[in-house]
Amino acid sequence: xxxxxxxxxxxxxxxxxxxxxxxxxxxxxxxxxxxxxxxxxxxxxxxxxxxxxxxxxxxxxxxxxxxxxxxxxxxxxxxxxxxxxxxxxxxxxxxxxxxxxxxxxxxxxxxxxxxxxxxxxxxxxxxxxxxxxxxxxxxxxxxxxxxxxxxxxxxxxxxxxxxxxxxxxxxxxxxxxxxxxxxxxxxxxxxxxxxxxxxxxxxxxxxxxxxxxxxxxxxxxxxxxxxxxxxxxxxxxxxxxxxxxxxxxxxxxxxxxxxxxxxxxxxxxxxxxxxxxxxxxxxxxxxxxxxxxxxxxxxxxxxxxxxxxxxxxxxxxxxxxxxxxxxxxxxxxxxxxxxxxxxxxxxxxxxxxxxxxxxxxxxxxxxxxxxxxxxxxxxxxxxxxxxxxxxxxxxxxxxxxxxxxxxxxxxxxxxxxxxxxxxxxxxxxxxxxxxxxxxxxxxxxxxxxxxxxxxxxxxxxxxxxxxxxxxxxxxxxxxxxxxxxxxxxxxxxxxx
Amino acid sequence: xxxxxxxxxxxxxxxxxxxxxxxxxxxxxxxxxxxxxxxxxxxxxxxxxxxxxxxxxxxxxxxxxxxxxxxxxxxxxxxxxxxxxxxxxxxxxxxxxxxxxxxxxxxxxxxxxxxxxxxxxxxxxxxxxxxxxxxxxxxxxxxxxxxxxxxxxxxxxxxxxxxxx
Numbered sequence: 001x002x003x004x005x006x007x008x009x010x011x012x013x014x015x016x017x018x019x020x021x022x023x024x025x026x027x028x029x030x031x032x033x034x035x036x037x038x039x040x041x042x043x044x045x046x047x048x049x050x051x052x053x054x055x056x057x058x059x060x061x062x063x064x065x066x067x068x069x070x071x072x073x074x075x076x077x078x079x080x081x082x083x084x085x086x087x088x089x090x091x092x093x094x095x096x097x098x099x100x101x102x103x104x105x106x107x108x109x110x111x112x113x114x115x116x117x118x119x120x121x122x123x124x125x126x127x128x129x130x131x132x133x134x135x136x137x138x139x140x141x142x143x144x145x146x147x148x149x150x151x152x153x154x155x156x157x158x159x160x161x162x163x164x165x166x167x168x169x170x171x172x173x174x175x176x177x178x179x180x181x182x183x184x185x186x187x188x189x190x191x192x193x194x195x196x197x198x199x200x201x202x203x204x205x206x207x208x209x210x211x212x213x214x215x216x217x218x219x220x221x222x223x224x225x226x227x228x229x230x231x232x233x234x235x236x237x238x239x240x241x242x243x244x245x246x247x248x249x250x251x252x253x254x255x256x257x258x259x260x261x262x263x264x265x266x267x268x269x270x271x272x273x274x275x276x277x278x279x280x281x282x283x284x285x286x287x288x289x290x291x292x293x294x295x296x297x298x299x300x301x302x303x304x305x306x307x308x309x310x311x312x313x314x315x316x317x318x319x320x321x322x323x324x325x326x327x328x329x330x331x332x333x334x335x336x337x338x339x340x341x342x343x344x345x346x347x348x349x350x351x352x353x354x355x356x357x358x359x360x361x362x363x364x365x366x367x368x369x370x371x372x373x374x375x376x377x378x379x380x381x382x383x384x385x386x387x388x389x390x391x392x393x394x395x396x397x398x399x400x401x402x403x404x405x406x407x408x409x410x411x412x413x414x415x416x417x418x419x420x421x422x423x424x425x426x427x428x429x430x431x432x433x434x435x436x437x438x439x440x441x442x443x444x445x446x447x448x449x450x451x452x453x454x455x456x457x458x459x460x461x462x463x464x465x466x467x468x469x470x471x472x473x474x475x476x477x478x479x480x481x482x483x484x485x486x487x488x489x490x491x492x493x494x495x496x
Numbered sequence: 497x498x499x500x501x502x503x504x505x506x507x508x509x510x511x512x513x514x515x516x517x518x519x520x521x522x523x524x525x526x527x528x529x530x531x532x533x534x535x536x537x538x539x540x541x542x543x544x545x546x547x548x549x550x551x552x553x554x555x556x557x558x559x560x561x562x563x564x565x566x567x568x569x570x571x572x573x574x575x576x577x578x579x580x581x582x583x584x585x586x587x588x589x590x591x592x593x594x595x596x597x598x599x600x601x602x603x604x605x606x607x608x609x610x611x612x613x614x615x616x617x618x619x620x621x622x623x624x625x626x627x628x629x630x631x632x633x634x635x636x637x638x639x640x641x642x643x644x645x646x647x648x649x650x651x652x653x654x655x656x657x658x659x660x661x
Contacts (some may be wrong), residue, residue, distance in 0.1 A: 177611075221603070222598070239612065315580070315630065342580075365587075418618040418619070418620065418627050420617050
């Protein structure tokens with residue numbers, strides 16, 4: 001599914017009105033009706049009994065959509081729950097939808113005039129629909145709206161945000177005031193601001209609402225962003241050919257593992273072999289060769305010593321360097337690897353070495369798989385700044401380096417050098433355990449070795465990894481990275 | 497310098513005496529004053545004509561005879577193929593020939609003996625900016641034919657590459 005920022009959504013809105021002749025009021029009506037149907041379903045699902053359903057309607061399109069919801073809600077079977085509108089300011093209470101709601105007799109209050117009454121009313125609320133602000137705001141909320149948001153957040157009611165929780169936009173930063181929603185009803189298309197690391201936990205469960213935008217507008221291939229789900233995996237990774245044998249499936253060289261971190265190399269090589277690669281060789285530091293060779297049965301293990309090691313690339317279809325590799329004496333080896341033209345994945349220690357070598361367009365198709373700390377090492381940007389706006393940082397570095405970047409955190413961002421980007425909604429703290437990053441690097445390299453295009457290998461691997469984490473948590477609770485290996489095999493097999 | 501000419505077997509000596517040669521010329525020619533560099537220098541004239549022909553050929557005729565460069569409305573395309581054992585690595589560089597006002601997507605369909613790869617990415621927006629796309633696949637036939645179909649919107653470009661062992 002395509003994903004847009006605030007500017008991209010405005011453009012779709014504009015084209016729907018200008019190119020297709022949709023009046024703005026029709027779009028609002030569609031949004032309100034669809035959102036109301038979902039709201040009622042959610043209320044039934046949450047088994048909310050009695051009480052008020054409060055609609056907080058600000059001045060923008062979100063406010064208009066919220067008022068349509070309020071009157072639709074009034075017309076439908078409300079199960080004893082009555083609607084109540086709250087406007088933040090007096091001027092927000094004027095307009096077409098406001099007049100209809102007034103005529104229908106839906107009670108309303110104005111926050112700036114009746115602050116105390118609103119505080120009391122919100123205590124009675126069973127459900128709150130937040131339509132205070134939309135994606136168009138720039139910077140933090142003004143102090144009066146921030147105070148209203150604080151009151152909303154204190155209410156124990158079910159909070160449903162329309163399009164975005166108020167306060168969240170493309171410029172949202174950690175700590176800015178924002179509504180903490182249980183559910184966000186995203187209108188038209190998912191928004192990139194939902195998936196800002198600091199904003200994502202405030203959105204709760206994100207549901208998509210279709211409001212009748214022409215299909216050509218919301219599936220336009222020129223929209224650079226997409227939200228990936230497991231449903232997309234078969235389209236990204238082609239099945240194995242029935243006549244494939246180990247060589248055509250991919251021959252991968254893994255440079256990783258050194259004394260103290262040998263497990264990282266072993267995990268990465270094991271994940272690669274379970275993803276797609278038909279032959280995997282782990283080139284491991286001679287100091288831990290014996291231990292690795294003793295546990296690796298299907299994966300070939302070669303001892304190597306640094307510095308001065310000239311990498312073996314003949315016959316390989318891709319390489320992975322970095323998991324538990326160490327840095328000392330490895331720089332020239334990496335330089336050699338990068339000059340071979342072989343597709344490669346760089347992770348962990350290899351990322352810092354890559355930075356030292358000076359990124360630039362090489363003939364080598366590369367995927368870098370940093371976490372925010374490693375991204376900080378690569379770019380020199382502070383970790384907090386990366387987390388505040390990961391897409392911008394990743395896009396800039398992808399363009400500069402010519403590499404595809406998989407920036408992994410509780411949300412995963414895959415960015416191409418051209419600016420195309422894919423987001424995978426993670427939100428699975430169970431994956432936050434040692435070794436899971438090595439698995440991701442291994443899966444990515446396994447897919448790359450099979451000849452899967454660079455960007456597809458990166459996003460396919462991120463999907464498999466996230467899904468494995470979800471299944472692992474469901475089946476095993478808090479797991480160790482190696483527990484995911486058999487799950488990776490099963491997921492990868494489904495697309496072969 | 498006067499020297500007796502020898503005709504010993506295996507030894508050939510060519511004699512050259514400028515004074516003797518000039519003496520054999522008619523006085524009219526001998527006394528003609530050399531006013532131009534090329535006058536009386538036929539070899540130099542022929543060499544000059546050859547050079548002029550080569551310049552003309554390489555600057556005018558050759559570009560006219562050469563096949564049109566690979567391009568797709570506003571974008572130059574370059575293809576590079578490498579082979580490593582039974583794996584073929586294809587690199588496709590796309591360069592913007594002019595500035596783009598809005599984002600556009602390039603779709604590359606690479607058909608080969610073993611199946612197909614689809615590469616999709618945004619196009620470079622600034623003039624002379626380059627994007628590089630990669631594909632790799634297994635060689636399944638002795639002579640591999642790769643068909644590349646590049647599409648930008650409605651615009652299509654087709655390229656056939658034949659790789660022989």
